[in-house]
Amino acid sequence: MSSRSQPLQALQALNNGQLNARSNNITPIKSIRRNKENIQPTDKQQQQQQQQQPKKKKEKLSALCKTPPSIVRTRNGRDYRRGNFLGEGGFARCFQMKDSSGQIFAAKTVAKASIKNEKTKTKLLSEIKIHKSLKHPNIVNFIDCFEDDVNVYILLEICPNQSLMELLKTRKRVSEPEVRLFMVQIVGAIKYLHSRRVIHRDLKLGNIFFDPEMNLKIGDFGLASVLPSTDSKKYTICGTPNYIAPEVLGGKNTGHSFEVDIWAIGIMLYALLIGKPPFQAKDVNVIYERIKKTEYTFPDDKPISSSAKQLIKDLLSLNPLNRPNINEILNYEWFKGPFPTRINESSLTESPNEFNLISKTQSAINFKNAKNLAGIYTPKNKNPVEILKTDLNSENKKLLPQSLSPNDTRLKYQEVDPKYIGKKIFSTNFQVKQMNLNILQIYKAIKELENYQDDSSSIMIPHFETPTLISKWVDYSNKYGFSYQLNNNHIGVLFNDENTILKTNDKIIELIFNEDSWTTIENSSTQPPTQIHRQLQIIDFFSKYMNSNLSKIGSEIQENREIIFLRRYTRNSLYIMFEMSNGNFQFNFSDHHKLVLFNSEFGIAISHISPTRKITTIPYQLINNLNYHNIPDYQIKFQNIKNAIKELI
Ligand code: ADP
Secondary structure: OHHHOHHHHHHHHOOHHHHHHHHOOOOOOOOOOOOOOOOOOOOHHHHHHHHHOOOOOOOOHHHHOOOOOOEEEOOOOOEEEEEEEEEEOOOOEEEEEEOOOOOEEEEEEEEHHHOOOHHHHHHHHHHHHHHHOOOOOOEOOEEEEEEOOOEEEEEEEOOOOOEHHHHHHHHOOOOHHHHHHHHHHHHHHHHHHHHOOEEOOOOOHHHEEEOOOOOEEEOOOOOOEEOOOOOOOOOOOOOOHHHOOHHHHOOOOOOOOOHHHHHHHHHHHHHHHHOOOOOOOOOHHHHHHHHHOOOOOOOOOOOOOHHHHHHHHHHOOOOHHHOOOOOOHHHOHHHHOOOOOOOOHHHHOOOOOHHHHOOHHHHHHHHHHHHHHOOOOOOOOOOOOOHHHHOOOHHHHOOOOHHHOOOOOOOOOOOOOHHHOOOEEEEEEEEHHHHHHHHHHHHHHHHHHHHOOOOOOOOOOOOOOOOOOEEEEEEEOOOOEEEEEEOOOOEEEEEOOOOEEEEOOOEEEEEEEOOOEEEEEEEEOOOOOHHHHHHHHHHHHHHHHHHHHOOOOOOOOOOOOOOOOEEEEEEOOOEEEEEEOOOOEEEEEOOOOEEEEEEEOOEEEEEEEOOOOOEEEEEHHHOOOOHHHHOOOHHHHHHHHHHHHHHHO
């Protein structure tokens, strides 16, 4: 994959001799802000004690980082001008960089001298690979990655207003309305991460930055991991003591999963509202003991609302499965309180007091808008099928998988068990680029026919195979996603997070969407990984529903090994259009006539499926000449198809 290209080769080329030579040549940086997330003193005495303690701090790897030259030239000819020092973590120093157009970025700079061993190399590569694959409004945007002789640079979107840690340090405590907005943005980003099976594992106030518009952006993917992974058992305690979840402290035998991020949300929520993390202590071991017993209090002198307490209590549940999952957090009562439209820069230094005056109605609107901006799906005004109205009443409850019932927590995110992790992973077999080329081909055929209206009645009609098409569907996108059955009997769900699960005769195929391609994970259907149980329950639920309530269109085709899934769909009052991963377009019109445009072995073809399920297929060139006139308003229908496809170009 592309993310393995340059840095990997360059890092491997480095030998020990070079490393030693460079490590003697370090530029010291003055007045570095240290990461104090774990040592926010609670009182003066504690501060004094800390000052008295002998400083036998381990040298941080970031100390090996040389100040980059004033101009950094990349291999592909882009020049960046170095600006101010922005901050330092355990591994990297961060500097401003300006490109030739004047745009400013943050360059996370890692000294090659600090990448001594394979483990550190792998860690950095993993950080780059994961971060590069992410795109979300509340995640620091990854721009580029390059290197010079001494450093590797990760170029990121600049977040000039520091992090939540600095905000808390200045403000001491943050108001509930502000924290509500912060939480929506954080939850949006984590929901996105989890939907891509990424666990951040180092969520803390210091890793959540403010962009110029004061939106939060999660950064630092240095500890992030993608499931399935084989290293989950090797995992030793890492992260920042105050934020570590109890199951991580359980040692190497206890696996951990997405719930560690949920725990960290609880810690951040507490810290922002109360002023310090809940398990704060001088001694790290005391912190760990308190975490293991979830021993914390809500101090009387720092009152917070009871609904905030309830949410914190649930997030900080000792048993990971008792924590709300990422989709449930925003349903808590606490989010119904005053909710601001946005946060201004003045909030960095002073407490805004007008937020408590925001009306209930306005707050509800602001909450909804904030969710939309954070990529959290809220139902659109679609025309959902009958199933929606009835799925929660008692008669239908038994149809719902257990984990979907509101009070059940047993089947939420499961621990990672490497045994059941997805079997085969292919990453590049479904590319957006290829699919777009398919659309272009169909579009060209349409255009050509528009330009040359010659007599095509002499064209022979070859024998076409029936195209793969959607024979049944349920639009349940205001809750989970869009489910469909193909005429090859595969069943799929296009979940609202854009990922798909496809069930074939013997496989469960996960298609994880990543901006320009789908990562495909094949699992056997007899031993699917535990972390997709919930999705499988949803797919079974749909499948049962479709089998008992809907009739199929068209005849079945033989089950073949080809994987075809629904890429996207559009609904309006005239038709629903399906765009399939192989480039087929299917239009189901409201009068029950259906048309499928596809790229056949004989060129672009069109199939008509009548309300009585009769299929006729002809070369696309013949649509004007042949007996398609028995389709009501066929010209309007063809025009609709043309317009819809044109819009995709
Ligand atoms: P590490 O992996 O070493 O922990 P971080 O990702 O935490 O590195 O970055 C170190 C510091 O650099 C941060 O604490 C912050 O001060 C600064 N920083 C990181 N990313 C950005 C950014 N996108 N914009 C501005 N400053 C940043």
